[in-house]
Amino acid sequence: MRLGDLPSLETAQALAVPVPERSTAYQQACAAAAAIEARFPGSVPGLDAYLVGGHSRRQDQADAFIVALWGELRPPRRRPARTQPRRLRPLKETPPHNDSLLTPAGAPYRNPDRPKEILRDYSCACGNPRLFTAVQAQVTSGNTKSCRCLQRQAKRQWRAPLSRAETRAVREWARQQGIDVGTSGQIADRVVASWHLHRAGRLDVLGADGLVDERRVRQWAQRDGVHLGARGRVTSGAWLAYAAHCLGPDDSDITAKRQQQVRTTVQESLFELNRPESSRTRSGPFTL
Known part of the structure; x- marks a missing residue:
């Protein structure tokens, strides 16, 4: 029993038994025993029981015999030598994404x-x-x-500030709802927007976890043409804008902050447009 691309046996007594390359020792032994039984009927006692057994016997002795006879148990697979250099596939030009700058x-x-x-x-x-x-x-x-201009522009985007009293109120409300906001640092805009809606009684737009339903925000953004982030990510401004949309003009708190944000952005844009061409920043498009 031999495995791999080995020289042929130059003897008349050799019995060639073809087996799959990755066959186990038990499968090799069954093939060899069946070939011997086919040539010499009755020469292998207990062959039927061995074939039905499903596992090899004395495999360690068989492996030692193969190593002693051929020098190695499973010779490495021979791969043909490459005569020509690897040919690289031609490059294909693909257009940018529709929202790309x-x-x-x-x-x-x-x-x-x-x-x-x-x-x-x-x-x-x-x-x-x-x-x-x-x-x-x-x-x-x-x-x-x-x-990377959109990334720099997003970092400079004005965010409606929260007073200390509002921050404490948001944290206390979040703890009551089981929302982890930590004990310090900036509170996520989704939590702030959910707090505004919960305080106004708009529980119909909040999910089971007490936060604004992200699916509703995406549908509203697609319907009203609100810009979302990469791969459809809901930006910080979109959470507050959706809350202001749900509350309407009657709520003077968050709506006033949104109007102040728009006025501040317009003022910065007009200041940038009035500056000389040589001193303008080139970090990204202006948002009016």
Whole structure:
């Protein structure tokens, strides 16, 4: 019994028994015993019981015999030597995502450090004169939408402040609802929006966990054209905007904060537009 691509036996007494390459020792023994029984009927006593047993016997002795005879138990699989260099697949140009600010500025090329990664140079609509290099697949899927200008703009976005009394009230309400908000630090806008709605009695838009139903926010954002984050993520401003939408103009608290946020954003944008061209920031599009 031999396994692998070994030289043929130059003897008339040899009995060739073909077996699958990854067959177990028991399967090899059954094939050899069946071949011997076919050539010499009745020469293998107890063959039927061995075939029905389902497991090998004295495998350690068989392995020692194979190693002593052939030098190794299972020779490594021989692979044909490559005669020609590996041919890389041609690169395919894919367009950016529909919501992307990036425009291709050249053909895709392979990353010299990671040949499997396809890179491409892009120009951003924010006005950045430098080309931005990104993974083409990330731009096509929408994971990368700008030259990081949208990320910087989101960090500068004005957030309605909470007074100390409101912060304590939100934390106390969150503890009563079983929502983990910690003992210090910034409170998530989803929790703040849920607190406003719960205080106004709008329990119909809150989920079983006491928070704003994310599915409702997504549906409202798609219907009213509210911008969401990457991969449909609900941004911090969307939570408060949805709460203001549900409360209506009668609630003077959160609606006034939203109006103040819009006025502040417009003032910053007008100030930016009135500055000289050489001193304008080029971090991203303005939100009016």
